[in-house]
Amino acid sequence: MSAPPANPPLNLTNIQGDILSGLPKKTQFYIFFDIKDVAKFRADLVKFVPIVKTVAQVLKDRDDIADHKRRGLPGLIPMVGVNIAFSHTGFQKLGIDDSTLTPLGDNDPFKIGQKRDAVTNLGDKTRSDGQPDWDEKFLKDLHGIILISGESHASIEKKKLEVEAIFHVHTPKASIQEIATIRGDVRPGDQSAHEHFGFLDGISNPQVLGFDKVFNPGPKPVDPGVVLTGETGDPAARADWAVDGSFLAFRYLFQEVPEFDQFLKKNPLAKDGDGKDLTPQEGSDLLGARTVGRWKSGAPIDVTPFKDDPALAADPRRNNDFAFQGEINSQLRCPFGAHVRKTNPRNDLEVPPAPINPIPIEKRRIMRRGVQFGPEVTREEKISGKTQHGRGLLFACYQSHIENGFQFIQQSWANSKTFPPFETQPEDPGLDPLIGQGVREMSGLDPLNEQKVLSLPDFIIPRGGEYFFSPSIKGLKNTIAKA
Ligand code: HEM
Structure with a gap:
């Protein structure tokens, strides 16, 4: 430190x-x-x-x-x-x-x-x-x-x-x-x-x-x-x-949790990026981690792409120490569209061959607060795979300019299928799979077939603000x- x-x-x-x-x-x-x-x-x-x-x-x-x-x-x-x-x-x-x-x-x-x-x-x-x-x-x-x-x-x-x-x-x-x-x-x-x-x-x-x-x-x-x-x-x-x-x-x-879980269950990745065979559970966990950019534990996949590391997740000196620069222009470790990469692209916009970034990325940062609402998923919901009780996130974030922070992140990054804009990369990143508004399609979810595009239902639905x-x-x- x-x-x-x-x-x-x-x-x-x-x-x-x-x-x-x-x-x-x-x-x-x-x-x-x-x-x-x-x-x-x-x-x-x-x-x-x-x-x-x-x-x-x-x-x-x-x-x-x-x-x-x-x-x-x-x-x-x-x-x-x-x-x-x-x-x-x-x-x-x-x-x-x-x-x-x-x-x-x-x-x-x-x-x-x-x-x-x-x-x-x-x-x-x-x-x-x-x-x-x-x-x-x-x-x-x-x-x-x-x-x-x-x-x-x-x-x-x-x-x-x-x-x-x-x-x-x-x-x-x-x-x-x-x-x-x-x-x-x-x-x-x-x-x-x-x-x-x-x-x-x-x-x-x-x-x-x-x-x-x-x-x-x-x-x-x-x-x-x-x-x-x-x-x-x-x-x-x-x-x-x-x-x-x-x-x-x-x-x-609002978050449709049983539907999200079903999606991961139905689309498990067969192999990780090293070509190792995965069990259905491992394949679903890796798919989930690649939509968010972190494992459920919080460990960043840019650091530990194919295996969770809860000790790393719990260590504040390491759990934010990544910049997507190990493999510039590649989705092998972390998809371009993964939620954390979309909402804070770190060095994607700073290091050549990245396009010129007119506003330093620090100006786009937001202070996130907020809390969950609604009950835990019930047994019936788990079995049916259908949401029956409203639940989700009371998202709240602070910034000195909404147009630099929340509005920009949502409109110009999460909702844009061409962001981050790598000219040398043939495939579009796609929308933020969690919060992108529009047709939620995303490449890079399969580390061995980065160009493959997967469609995702709307698991997160805005109902006010x-x-x-x-x-x-x-x-x-x-x-x-x-x-
Ligand atoms: C229900 C909706 C959402 C869920 C479930 C969700 C979930 C997450 C998770 C699990 C993380 C990783 C943990 C962390 O880095 O702190 C994260 C990070 C983040 N999210 Fe969200 N999020 C949601 C909505 C949003 C919205 C609406 C925005 C802004 C438009 C946003 C912006 C961010 C940012 C800026 C980060 C930190 C990225 C970084 O610095 O690495 N999120 N979110």
């Missing part, structure tokens, strides 16, 4: 906790709300701001959790964290000028909102009336989101009552109305931190200069301004109140709240 490069320190008491350090959570409410009465809301917010958890407080929480574990104490420390963010329509309703948050003007994703972006840029399926094919609740204008995270349902339910009391919800004095509340839960037992398909998630997030203290080998650290507005590396000029915030791109993503801005504490206190 190398020493952190020098960078001006950030004011960690001014930044909402989820952005840089992730609110600690076993469970989390996502409360989507509308502002009913602007004056009352701004007055109620004065009482709400003190319960918003900052990065500084989350770091302290994380120290407490580590200490609890070190001392071998039983159970989990009771702990809750609350954050808040607003959509563009929310700021409009509040009468707050958010023009420095929308430098692209009428094309700015924050300004147009995700409902429109979904059909114009993200490629989501549309209904006959031109609206995205989403759950009704996400077709309404959502003014904001409140996140409540904690170690238990009891803790977050108690906190939710406290929050509702502040905004007088369910009374004639209510300043907000809850449009939807979705609860996410970390999966149980040894699946904790694994998403519903079974792959360990949350391994690769950007390391931030001026914040992180330990820099593990892997992609270059990013300037704080890639995640935070108004910090070093954010090229946009922001109003004072809009500094030290971050855009939260939320997506309500919105773009929010998570302001600094000063922004909340001095500009948005008003006694």
